[in-house]
Amino acid sequence: MKALLKELPTLIAPVVGETLMLYLATSKESTSSVLVADRGHVQMHVYFVSKTLSGSDVNYTPMEKLVYAFVHTARRLRRYFQAHPIVVLTDQPIRQVLYKPEVSGRLAKWAIELGEHEINFSPRTAVKGQILADYLAKTMVEIEASKERLVLTSLEGKEYTYALRFAFTATNNESEYEALLSGMRIAQQLGIKCLDAYVDSQLVANQVNGLFEAHDASMQSYLELVQEMIVKFDVFRLTQVPWGQNKKEDALSKLATLAFDHLRKNVWVEELTQKSIDEKSTVAPIEEESPNWMTPILKFLIEGMLPTDEKEARKVCMKAPMYTLVDGALYRKSFLGPSLLCIGPNQAKYVIREIYEGYCALPSGYRTIAAKVMCIGYYWPTIHKDAAEVVKTCQSCQQHAPISRAPRHPIIPITVAWPFCKWAINIVGPITACSGLVFPVKSSAITEPSSKENHSGPGAKT
Structure with a gap:
């Protein structure tokens, strides 16, 4: 232990004109680098730099984070980069990324910024100083x-x-x-x-x-x-x-x-994500009328009270197992999804209006509206009925809806197109003109027409 304490690694000052080696490492939220000098096949630490990524820097790609760590080190250790040749030991294609002709954006700007220094890239054949760079990249989160x-x-x-x-x-x-x-x-x-x-x-x-x-x-x-x-x-x-x-x-x-x-x-x-003392935007709650459809169920679940009417009490006993209380709020149990929050009539109207007429809303049928209400986690017994009423009273839908050409009432089919096509009138006796425009007729009868005489003229015999 004493021998190890005597030989603890310390930072050294580089010799004028000495070539320095740089190791880079990145993690999800931080970057780090270690600058070392080779003294008798032993790498001695000259300086180390670490930085915590914040804001849009966290969204950089792994290669962009590695180049950003390189640029940040060059800015922090500018005197070392100007006075010494730098060799970057890495197993990543940083050189090809920085100096390819089609590079643009931030990579092009970083390449121009690094162009003033004498920088060479070499493949990393051994870990050595890379261990310290990786360690700093991981422990930087703890510091910040x-x-x-x-x-x-x-x-x-x-x-x-x-x-x-x-x-x-x-x-x-x-x-x-x-x-x-x-x-x-x-x-x-x-x-x-x-x-x-x-x-x-x-x-x-x-x-x-x-x-x-x-x-x-x-x-x-x-x-x-x-x-x-x-x-x-x-x-x-x-x-x-x-x-x-x-x-x-x-x-x-x-x-x-x-x-x-x-x-x-x-x-x-x-x-x-937010301090407890930070002001939070609050919206005025919608007051519900009491009593409503939830009142009997809540009284039964909390106090065990049933309505005086025998039929209503039986209904409450049958419906109560389908509901549960969570932090004082009533929820309806669901078989295939999470429990649905039960709301009153006033809140129900607000929810339907927001779904039907709110931001990014698309007017649709009442079945679609009811399905959306349950998908976002709300429930009340008359979802379909209330949604249908909103759709019927929508002025824009009434104006721009397609006109239905179907008859208002169902059509009753008739087997015979012409009701009296099988009947005919056979007049007995001739019709002669007389004074006073009177046409006497002795007798008339309605009979079945035959195939030979469908329309009998004057003088036809019976």
């Missing part, structure tokens, strides 16, 4: 990312471990407040009424307990949120513990940033 840990322990000693990862920058005290608020939210969702919380931040513990005052605006906002959450518990105690007694949680927070993926098997992982 915000992280926190959370462990819930029941009275029986059972532990529920959570690893929190923040997609925003936060100070140590803000991270402690975020972890405390997350734990209180989880405990509230589990229905816990008595909660003992332990934090290793003396500032957070004393501010919540009233011993310290919060002067910073963000600390005041966090303190107000915690006090609002405390009211929801019957008993709440917050205790500050030394860092020495919090080693397990500290190790968990480091693992959550260093090796994030493998924690999903045994640890619940949650990524927070």
Whole structure:
């Protein structure tokens, strides 16, 4: 051990005119590079550079990230690049990518920027300094990312471990407040009424307990949120513990940033995209009329009460097994998909209007509208009826809908096209003209026509 401590690698200063070698490495969210000098077949470290990718840089292709790491190193170590020849040891075709004739965009700009230096590319025959570059690319996430840990322990000693990862920058005290608020939210969702919380931040513990005052605006906002959450518990105690007694949680927070993926098997992982104190856009809720169709089912599921009418009570008992309560909201169970949130008449009208007339909406039939309503997770008993009413009352659909040429009522078929084609009138006796325009007729009869005489004239015999 003493021998190893004596020979620890240290950074050295390069000799004038000495050729330096560069190793590059990238990961999903960071890049790194190591500049080394060859001294007696031993590579000595001259400098190392690392950078965390953010914004659109994360969307670069692997080759673009590698070239970007090269450019970033040249900018940071400009004096070394101007005073020494640089040999890039890599197993990637960086030279072919930078200097091909059809290159354009950011790669062309980077190629021009690197053209002022004496740079050569050589295949990497051995790992050597590449190990340090890969290590920096992996551990850079731990340096830059915000992280926190959370462990819930029941009275029986059972532990529920959570690893929190923040997609925003936060100070140590803000991270402690975020972890405390997350734990209180989880405990509230589990229905816990008595909660003992332990934090290793003396500032957070004393501010919540009233011993310290919060002067910073963000600390005041966090303190107000915690006090609002405390009211929801019957008993709440917050205790500050030394860092020495919090080693397990500290190790968990480091693992959550260093090796994030493998924690999903045994640890619940949650990524927070927004601070708890940031203002969130709220929409005025739609007030429902009471009672509505959900009222009897809710009373039966919560209080066990049934309507006084025997028929209605029987209906409620038959329908109740198809519904369930989740956080006080009524859901209808589904056989082939997730449970559907039950809503009242006013919310139902709003949902149908949004689907039928909202942004990117396409007027369609009532069956399609009902299917879309259930696909987005809503339910009420009269979905098809309400959708049909909306379609019928749509003014634009009535104006631009195709005109139907079908008859209003169903057509009744008739076996014979001409009802009286089989009948004829046979007049008995001649018709003679007389004064007063009177035509006397002795007798008339309706008979079946024969094949020989279909239309008998005057003087026909019977």
